[in-house]
Amino acid sequence: MSEKxxxxxxxxxxxxxxxxxxxxxxxxPKIKEATRELVIKTAAAMNYKQNKLALALKSGRSNNxxxxxxxxxxxxxxxxxxxxxxxxxxxxxxxxxxxxxxxIKRENENLHTLVDAQVDGIMMSVTGISDExxxxxxxxxxxxxxxxxxxxxxHIDGVSSVTINDFKGGYLATKHLIDEGCRNIAHFSGDQSxxxxxxxxxxxxxxxxxxxxxxxxxxVIFTKSSVEAGKDAVDxxxxxxxxxxxxxxxxxxxxxxxxxxxxxxxxxxxxxxxVAGFSNEPxxxxxxxxxxxxxxxxxxxGRMSARVFLExxxxxxxxxxxxxxxxxxxxxxxxxxxxxxx
Amino acid sequence: MSEKxxxxxxxxxxxxxxxxxxxxxxxxPKIKEATRELVIKTAAAMNYKQNKLALALKSGRSNNxxxxxxxxxxxxxxxxxxxxxxxxxxxxxxxxxxxxxxxIKRENENLHTLVDAQVDGIMMSVTGISDExxxxxxxxxxxxxxxxxxxxxxHIDGVSSVTINDFKGGYLATKHLIDEGCRNIAHFSGDQSxxxxxxxxxxxxxxxxxxxxxxxxxxVIFTKSSVEAGKDAVDxxxxxxxxxxxxxxxxxxxxxxxxxxxxxxxxxxxxxxxVAGFSNEPxxxxxxxxxxxxxxxxxxxGRMSARVFLExxxxxxxxxxxxxxxxxxxxxxxxxxxxxxx
DNA sequence: AGGTTTTATGTAATCGATTACACGAAAGTA
DNA sequence: TACTTTCGTGTAATCGATTACATAAAACCT
Numbered sequence: 001m002s003e004k005x006x007x008x009x010x011x012x013x014x015x016x017x018x019x020x021x022x023x024x025x026x027x028x029p030k031i032k033e034a035t036r037e038l039v040i041k042t043a044a045a046m047n048y049k050q051n052k053l054a055l056a057l058k059s060g061r062s063n064n065x066x067x068x069x070x071x072x073x074x075x076x077x078x079x080x081x082x083x084x085x086x087x088x089x090x091x092x093x094x095x096x097x098x099x100x101x102x103x104i105k106r107e108n109e110n111l112h113t114l115v116d117a118q119v120d121g122i123m124m125s126v127t128g129i130s131d132e133x134x135x136x137x138x139x140x141x142x143x144x145x146x147x148x149x150x151x152x153x154x155h156i157d158g159v160s161s162v163t164i165n166d167f168k169g170g171y172l173a174t175k176h177l178i179d180e181g182c183r184n185i186a187h188f189s190g191d192q193s194x195x196x197x198x199x200x201x202x203x204x205x206x207x208x209x210x211x212x213x214x215x216x217x218x219x220v221i222f223t224k225s226s227v228e229a230g231k232d233a234v235d236x237x238x239x240x241x242x243x244x245x246x247x248x249x250x251x252x253x254x255x256x257x258x259x260x261x262x263x264x265x266x267x268x269x270x271x272x273x274x275v276a277g278f279s280n281e282p283x284x285x286x287x288x289x290x291x292x293x294x295x296x297x298x299x300x301x302g303r304m305s306a307r308v309f310l311e312x313x314x315x316x317x318x319x320x321x322x323x324x325x326x327x328x329x330x331x332x333x334x335x336x337x338x339x340x341x342x
Numbered sequence: 343m344s345e346k347x348x349x350x351x352x353x354x355x356x357x358x359x360x361x362x363x364x365x366x367x368x369x370x371p372k373i374k375e376a377t378r379e380l381v382i383k384t385a386a387a388m389n390y391k392q393n394k395l396a397l398a399l400k401s402g403r404s405n406n407x408x409x410x411x412x413x414x415x416x417x418x419x420x421x422x423x424x425x426x427x428x429x430x431x432x433x434x435x436x437x438x439x440x441x442x443x444x445x446i447k448r449e450n451e452n453l454h455t456l457v458d459a460q461v462d463g464i465m466m467s468v469t470g471i472s473d474e475x476x477x478x479x480x481x482x483x484x485x486x487x488x489x490x491x492x493x494x495x496x497h498i499d500g501v502s503s504v505t506i507n508d509f510k511g512g513y514l515a516t517k518h519l520i521d522e523g524c525r526n527i528a529h530f531s532g533d534q535s536x537x538x539x540x541x542x543x544x545x546x547x548x549x550x551x552x553x554x555x556x557x558x559x560x561x562v563i564f565t566k567s568s569v570e571a572g573k574d575a576v577d578x579x580x581x582x583x584x585x586x587x588x589x590x591x592x593x594x595x596x597x598x599x600x601x602x603x604x605x606x607x608x609x610x611x612x613x614x615x616x617v618a619g620f621s622n623e624p625x626x627x628x629x630x631x632x633x634x635x636x637x638x639x640x641x642x643x644g645r646m647s648a649r650v651f652l653e654x655x656x657x658x659x660x661x662x663x664x665x666x667x668x669x670x671x672x673x674x675x676x677x678x679x680x681x682x683x684x
Numbered sequence: 685a686g687g688t689t690t691t692a693t694g695t696a697a698t699c700g701a702t703t704a705c706a707c708g709a710a711a712g713t714a
Numbered sequence: 715t716a717c718t719t720t721c722g723t724g725t726a727a728t729c730g731a732t733t734a735c736a737t738a739a740a741a742c743c744t
Binding site (some may be wrong): 004049050051052053054056057062063064072073075076079081082085086094095096097098099113114115116117118131143227258263279282283287288289290 | 391392395399404405417424427428437438439441455458567598628629631
């Protein structure tokens with residue numbers, strides 16, 4: 001059995017009051033040096049551990065922060081979480097993980113649960129957009145809990161965000177494909193209610209226009225982020241009158257599916273067809289035919305989100321700060337799109 | 343501003359006491375039906391939210407459980423965590439994540455932090471073995487916090503574990519290589535103080551013996567779980583008088599490194615050389631030359647760990663249950679080792 | 685009516701730590 | 715010496731919810 005040792009136990013043993021013990025342990029300057037030392041020594045000897053729950057109740061701060069992601073078993077989100085955890089660890093915060101599985105209902109539940117659990121802040125990647133569900137976000141803000149979006153963001157007053165420049169990412173990838181000689185570049189996009197997909201799309205479009213290439217509506221396919229979806233999309237594209245000679249995909253998984261399908265049809269990559277993806281998932285560099293992809297520096301994104309949180313957490317609720325951090329994407333050029341050199 | 347609504351606020355409004363409010367909200371049968379309804383309606387109208395911290399302090403249960411893993415950005419651990427979260431979500435538990443980064447010091451810190459945070463249970467994959475650090479584990483058990491090891495386990499009284507049959511996994515993979523005609527099978531192992539690596543090694547050995555093949559000490563290489571380490575290991579093996587014609591690697595990453603190095607030397611896979619890995623990381627199936635690997639069913643492992651926790655959490659500290667669950671590994675046969683059919 | 689049981693609610697302690705306020709003792713000042 | 719500060723510690727309230735015990739009111743019984 002382990003009897004939990006409290007400050008009262010220490011007080012009793014030393015014939016003083018719990019208040020004095022508390023002050024001694026907290027290095028309150030009003031405590032006599034001798035007393036402080038005695039208390040600290042006794043506390044150690046009795047194996048005293050501060051009850052964080054009592055502290056949390058008293059102070060109103062739990063020293064927990066919540067992180068909500070669509071799913072944790074994706075390299076991107078796992079890496080962001082890693083960044084958050086690393087940055088917050090030295091500050092004594094614990095990280096609570098919630099998954100939405102892409103369900104808005106679940107997202108709202110998670111938000112409420114975390115607020116009820118008295119977390120000191122919430123960082124999240126928005127799952128989807130519905131008009132009504134702003135209420136869950138507003139509830140968080142009303143409770144004065146700092147809320148920070150990363151990657152998948154949403155426009156809500158008072159919410160800070162850490163994203164990458166998706167427009168630039170789309171632009172870079174498309175420009176690269178153009179530079180490699182591709183002239184009919186298709187694009188796999190995703191849920192248009194999410195800014196990330198919209199902006200990658202816009203970057204793609206702008207790169208075409210800036211380089212004198214026409215934008216062809218038929219070349220844009222809205223697809224899920226999966227290998228299967230990528231295959232299906234290629235199937236559609238190849239049925240067009242003028243099939244494309246390259247794809248810039250907003251998803252690495254769809255890009256992989258595309259490559260598999262193209263190979264099956266004996267279309268050679270990169271000589272006949274180039275492919276670029278987005279996210280820089282580990283497998284893109286491991287493949288024999290490695291896949292060009294836009295890196296989102298997830299670790300940095302996580303660290304930055306944590307830093308934004310730390311900046312906000314101590315400001316008393318006077319002013320609502322709203323900080324927008326935009327990280328630079330980085331194009332990793334690999335075999336799936338390299339015709340020129342080497 | 344959001345004034346936090348407490349049961350006292352509700353009590354005041356209705357001219358009753360907080361005790362009555364508490365009972366009404368908890369469906370205590372001694373409360374008059376009319377009162378209960380009134381309280382519940384008023385609580386909803388006032389947007390009352392139970393303060394979990396107060397509840398946690400009173401009850402001694404935080405409704406949080408801690409999960410400690412070496413790192414979160416590995417598909418295996420992320421998937422286990424996903425399994426844990428999914429299983430525990432309906433029971434109202436929140437999952438707190440800690441990473442050790444393979445440091446024993448960090449592991450001990452994490453254990454203490456979680457205990458201090460009054461988690462209701464801890465699930466972890468042991469980082470390493472040192473003789474002294476049992477104290478941190480014992481501390482957890484003394485506080486009557488259920489402790490469950492998954493995957494990387496350790497022998498400690500009172501600790502349940504959920505692992506896979508690593509011996510069988512090693513045996514299956516090796517047997518498969520033998521069936522494909524390989525006669526000189528090498529093995530990449532890992533830190534021998536971890537059971538998982540020892541058992542995979544033993545399975546490998548037994549498969550050799552059972553099939554009349556000699557065990558050759560030189561064919562066993564202790565290596566890290568990384569692409570680079572795999573390359574180096576192959577380099578060593580190929581310098582032997584009789585180089586091997588297959589590798590069973592305890593790590594998918596090392597297996598990948600081996601394949602890359604073999605290709606560089608124009609050794610063709612699988613006709614001249616077969617390779618099998620362990621963990622079934624996503625990239626093993628995505629590669630053009632897909633890699634044979636042993637699946638550890640991480641999701642199931644996470645769910646099972648959570649179930650073991652749930653079984654233990656309510657048993658009052660009378661008996662210490664110690665449950666050992668062993669899951670069956672599954673060999674996924676892919677191109678890197680398939681000579682025969684297709 | 686008088687006595688007993690049941691029902692519904694109030695009272696107050698409790699979980700463990702923090703802290704505003706009070707107060708006696710010691711030290712400093714004139 | 716008498717008076718004011720300063721110092722160190724004790725007293726008690728507080729954070730918000732739960733619950734053993736007490737009690738008043740209502741219901742039941744003969």
